[in-house]
Amino acid sequence: MLQVPYPLVRRRVLPHVPVVAAAAIVSLISLLPVGFVVWIAIQTGSETASALIFRPRVGELLINTFLLLAFTIPLSIALSVTLAWLTERTDLAGARLWAWLAVAPLAVPAFVHSYAWVSLLPGLHGLFGGVLVSTLAYFPFLYLPVSAQLRRLDPAIEDAAASLGHGPWRVFFHAVLPQLRLAICGGSLLIGLHLLAEYGLYVMIRFDTFTTAIVDQFQSAFNGPAANMLGGVLVICCFALLGLEALARGNERYARVGSGAPRLPVQQRLGWLALPALALCAFTALLALGVPFVTLGRWLILGGSEVWRLGPLGAAFGQTIVYALAGAALTTLMTVPMAWLSVRAPGRVQRIMEACHYYVGSLPGVVVALALVTITVRVALPLYQTMATLLLAYALLFLPRSLVGLRASIAQVPVELEQAAMALGRTPLRAVLQITMRLAAPGVAASMALVGLGITNELTATLMLAPNGTRTLATEFWALTSEIDYVSAAPYALLMVLMSLPVTLLLYTQSKRMAGR
């Protein structure tokens, strides 16, 4: 006689329903900012909207944005590819040190870079200043992937090209550069999105972009349709960048074809180029690190012990830590379902949801903040200017960072272990928590650190969303520099840099490990 010990559970076409539901909710939340832009456009009506969009001011901002991108990105590409090639593929003296120095500028928040430059050259402003400081602040975003890719590159391809009679320059441009395309596209996109989103840097350097204009509008005429319309144009710019990158990336494959482990790349001898190469590395380090550190040092010495007002400084530090930890925890919690699904049960629906998670992170903080301000004011007033809303904004901004890290660390835990736990009587949820998440913990911690770093240095959304009386390192620094009290601002900048350094080191070693060394 057959009997059924437990009710047979009918499994649906899409399994893991609770996880899918959780990931779907996060995906829906991540659609809020774009939904907001569309909704505002409809509400404003086409006449008002076009009046607000098609005006000289917007044209000006568009030209500024275009020029900023058109100068900064190629400049960063040239600088990063040269530095990466020098540090990875040549016998440059002290290559390891220069490599680390090329990543270290990331530890300095962009608005601290501009603070340093403006202190050094008070006359620096406009497009030239914007391009200079942006390049110095953001080129490591390109240097990291390009150098990792160069390290991984199969030297056999270069040998093959050389054996076909190509000189060293032709080999580089025809065999090496095309293989860096993915890295260059990815890094450029990242820089482009940062250029669109950055606020503090351009305010100090007195260069108007969409983001600075929106914050201006927002602060003068709180939540007016003008700010919202500018936000809409900014979102379109972001999507244009994403599309451009997808086009430039193409879908060719650059992986190694053939078997066997690749040989270690040979190092080119620099010869008489050694001196100019060293000079370039030193000059870059001087501009990207020397200037911020020397200025900071000067202000600190000038201020003496007086600027170390431990009360406010400690309070700001504590609040920053609390926001960073809470934000990182919330972000991680929100990405776990998607990360687990995309590793353990990939599929078409899952891919769409994953795309939602990624796109929202490419939106500027100012757009996310505008959306959350409007939504809380109109729909959920009690949530307006609360820590909860700010944390949600952080989570949305840093979803991709968290997802990338989580996914990689979950993928390293064999599914067999999860199943072994189930065969030993654990429910699926407990198996995931006790085995998979436990084993993924180091990777999860690393990605939480990255999110925490992002939150520490976040300025725009914090300014717009934080509850009254909030004082983080970034907002305090900003308030002091706005009063041109550069001396008192220095300790805040120093603390932010010190907090960022370990995470930058983590990024550096991660990119090394990615390349298998």
Add this chain to the structure above:
Amino acid sequence: MTFLSVQALSKRYGKVSALDDVSIEVPAGSRTAIVGPSGSGKTTLLRLIAGFEVPDSGRLALDGDLLAEGRAGVPAHRRSIGIVAQDGALFPHLTVADNIGFGLERKAPDRDQRILALMDMVELARTMRERRPHQLSGGQQQRVALARALARQPKLMLLDEPFSALDAGLREGIRASVAELLQAEGVTAMLVTHDQAEALSFADQVAILRDGKLLQVGPPRELYMSPRDPGTAAFLGDAIILSANVSGGWADCALGRIAAPTACDGVAKVMLRPEQVTLSPVSSDGLEHRLANGSRYGRIVRIDFGGASSSIAVSLLDERGDHEGPLLIKTTHVDLPPVGSHVQIKVLGQAHVFK
């Protein structure tokens, strides 16, 4: 009495039919081995039974309880089926003791005693208790995995190529001790393996899978001596396949007249296992005379030395001299006759006739 009943189980992955209409009955306390070439669906079958995958159709029942019917099923953690995977799948962050105790009640008062008893059972030194999996050899890891699965006293134990990571010497010892242990504990077991010798020595019942279909199932001896077709015969070991004229329970073939118990007469393929054939050296004088007498002789054309057993290629002689292609014969001779010498060929036992 049927303990595990697999009825018409099918599973597809996209276009690939991983398992196609497979039915097996497993008696209580028995050991069943699943063999088949790579990709034949062995692992899929175990994963369906363990509840890690959902069948497209078919039915699974264990000890009178329905486990799965089509896409509906009891979830894995409620099936009380133990599984030992190919690489052990030990939890790397837990010690040996914690791995073994993973399935035990956390607050059980006799937890530590039971862990130690399980370690004794699988012959792991108690001093290894605090080690981590990466500090163990492959064989020790396998034994921890086995102890971990045994801890919950499962009704059924699934073993997916558990010995494949071990070297040949260790493998036989562990296999025998596992078989003994399972028998002593009265656990019904299902073992997946690539290795036909392992399957034949371990199991009471062997099932052969190919391309997701069940080719044949039965006791090892029966499968080995009377396979359904030449392909199955070759999978379970070397086979000598000859054409023969069968009549009245005898087969006439290149090796002479051999007993072949079958009802049907006529031209057929027959199979002998190489160990049924013995070779004894003879001098080449007067061979023609003896050939006419009906005895069978051959000339050694090649010897592939293989340690304990070597394979010898023998070309048959008839009245006209050399016969067609050489015959490959496995032998455990201590002093192999030299290449070129002559041997007398004798056949032990019966030939198997393919229908």
